[in-house]
Amino acid sequence: MSKALEILKLYWKHDSFRPLQEDIINSVIEGKDTFALMPTGGGKSICFQIPAMINDGLCLVISPLVALMKDQVQNLQNKGIKAIALTGGINENEIIELLDNCQYGNYKFLYISPERLQSDWILERIKNLPLNLIAIDEAHCVSQWGHDFRPAYLKINQLKEYFPSIPFLALTATATQRVQNDIIEKLELNDCQIFSKSFARENLAYMVFEVEDKIYLAQQILKKNPESSIIYVTNRKSCIDISNQLDNLGFTSTYYHGGLTPKDKENHMKLWMNEKVQVMVATNAFGMGIDKANVKTIIHLHLPSNLENYYQEAGRAGRNGDKSFAVLLANPSDLIHAESQFIYVLPDKDFLNLVFNKLCNFLRIAYGEGINEQFNFNFHQFCIQYDLPSLKTYNALQFLDNQGIITFNQEFSEKITIQFLISSKELIRYISLNSNDEEIILTILRTYPGIYDLQTNFNLKLISKKSNSSEEKVLRLLEKLKEKNIIELISKKNDSIITFNEVREDERTINRVTKSLEQINSLKIQQLKSVIEYATNNKECKNKTLLAYFGETVEQDCGICSYCINKETHKKDNSNLITKIIEFLKKDDLSSREIQKNTKSKEDDVIFALQTLMEEDIITIKPNNLYSLKKK
Template structure:
């Protein structure tokens, strides 16, 4: 029998394993259930792919992301290993044919999402396959304490009944002790061997900086570190806006978010991977399975809702083991914005009951009825009818889905994308000749400044409210513009499908699940509080804070984070700095920013010295907001 290192060398061209890959592989080869927690970039996939190649039969891989499955199948195919992924959009007949190929076609890996396991006929077919190993990737999704709970993962353990003698391997990049315990429990791992690689990244400097002007701070960092960088933002519009701002400053930038077409994603990804673009501005849709070793800087300009996500995204810097930076830029408004975005939209028991009762009334379900009934459902229309906040209502419906009360498909309101095909001055001319369309067009232009440059998804509910028109009137305007070749226009009707799994019982139903809702809200609050503690704690090494969060003991400071640098930095004598400022502005008028850059001072140091000089009548400010000698 070939040894693990032989397989690694033959297919992946590596001459040695990283710690603890070889021990994990040996555990699987010994037939043991195994739990592996390995930080981002630690080489988790090799841990199941090598034994999958060594053992006779087929390795079944449960993975949550279509992009990640496709990426791994392509990578395996490239090195001569046969693999299949059961991704979305495949018909039942095609799935059946692919499973036949797995049984008779000498395939080594079958990738599928946990949702596929909810179909009994697929489980029956899997039982017939020569499965040698079940690998559950992103296994933290099984835990409600995890940062990305996914109810379908709770059904993965059913495979244990079908494959009682097959070893199971659970893999994740980040998990606290509580999440690890949940993974073992919910996946029904039997006496598993547990491997936890240290979360310490000795080459990665975790930085938290207060910055009122975040774009300027980004500019300084990208000039100082011109190597490949990632800037994470919260939404699709910010992707476009920040990348355009960086390009206007002379940087080569591109962007990536979930709303781009496959070809656009591939094109922008290639620009960055080939280093034709220095900066990738992205939402959290970017990064999973992306392995670019020489990323120098990862910058977050908005808060995340949990430390697990931050650690994973920050960890995409410095995979070549050279010094790299994970920077979080914050200002005074960020904490409240984060609370509004992450905590204020959590439904409480009263709101959950309100949504549930109105949902039943909206779909005309009588008390004691409704089980197994399915309906087409448009979230925006429902919320508009009852004047409900969309995000909070969506969270309430998601909770009902997780508790098995309803089943809700993932697509929601009608998706509308447009792009203006004529110059802005021609659009203004069109408006002057078509006054009835003016309010709708101007609202779109104000809300989506990039709509001339790229195909843009419209939030029709937002446009309707701002323009004070009906959705039908908006659609008529868009169709007219399309017919006159003013815009390109695509409309994909994709109402969700909602199925009731229980009879309507109002109070009884909500009372039964209220304790789980309270637990969920407490978890999310604690996770966000941990983020706030990370940015506000000025007395502890940032690396130690992260290690402590993941229940790992840290015995010494890292020496390279923002706290350690500030602690070791020599305090500058204000009187000496004042003399330097006076000398600088004796020859030219300078702004506080100019002084900051020329003397390499912090904003606080500059403000303090300038205030002293102003109070002592040594300097004054001119009409251009610059400082000159008095």
């Protein structure tokens, strides 16, 4: 038995590898740079975890997904494997301690975001770690032609300079041929071994239905398939509205979008993961790094922006191997909606320049300044103040983030400042009469000695921890003290954090990235056209259409998608017509119009029947466009 298989059995309790896993593992063990394209649910993490366990040293895993990092670290720790992650919210002292553990504590895995590598001191520490492998997860993020480009990925190749003999393993679930080539080039993978698993999912039925009342059909689908489901929509308001509608119809549901607080995200996620609710209604903020094997149905109520996202979202169904469904509900108005949602809101150069200037003014950044400064940011307030369209503005900020001009982290935060308004003697009197509040108040006073003199930034998490109280209890006390005019409390909610990565230079900044803006806008238009083609093409197997987009050709129809099922139904309904056509063609060669006239049938039915007879090699079409029976 191979060492890799022994480790698989010991820690993961599997008796065999999935397709391609062992080949990828062997390539990495042999020290070769490797590219692995394995669709969602294909078991990518095993491909770097097992080689790291076989060889001495530490595996550096670069991932953009905090949820995935935490989940994988927890799973490894549950197996008794030493792993840590440098996620957000960890202060410098804690990072130093964690990196010390990696260097001297026999840890096997260090998970890190690509943005962390941009800190010189962290990079210096990583240079001295005993690495045995560098794994780059979600590697499509390195390519501007991918669907989730992140500029920090472009800096990963600098690790080649410090670890020239350590293999790189790039992993992704979705990448066209253009993106694959770009990944290998940008990461500087040498003599790269390429492994590509088919995008085909034999147990997943792709269904497209044109309907007016989408909620009614979704209701029928969810009743027929009462197992765990996800409904994807394109905006936050729809999340809440659709979830409420489902609840009123007797289903159990919750929702998930980027505007929720981290705590709400976690609570809503647990409800769905623990089978407390059947349906998760979500934007595309949900799903990355989520591994739930028994999802039966994925329903898209709106057209997605690209087929890469659609394939990943649809692929979250049926990971347990059972037959599952990826359903796209469409109607003629969706084209208008999709264009307004994805195309008309693409920023041009003038709008990008406007947003950048207004952003600098909003954050009070002077010309020639701003580099490495970080700001709490309320996107909604920003749009209102400057009368900016929200979607177009959001896309402009996303583009500035993609180009590395700013870092736009969409994390909900609440900035709290407080100041005591009464004297210390009065406060002591209050404490003597309200002993239940004593521990929290004394903790605040010990932590912030100047809190009588000026408004002081308040760290809710810190005070909660020091006073052995819940955050909710501390907040309730602050509200009570505010009502009694004991403190002045200012609470400002922010939905993101913006960091400036370079100095403000207005038009010079924007001119530098104009060409890239035009290329990316053009790409997004082409991507949406591919989505519309997928949704409206009624002449090809849906599985074939998707596979062709990713550069994969198959001869056979899948037999289970909406096209194939409709084709079979149509074939049964047209069996009498097919018999009639054969009888007429026994007498003479005929054109399609003559066949339609003789059989007194609808044009569509005749065309379908003729296609069926051609596919089954029963008839042929002559150079004069007449149909003829093939001679046996």
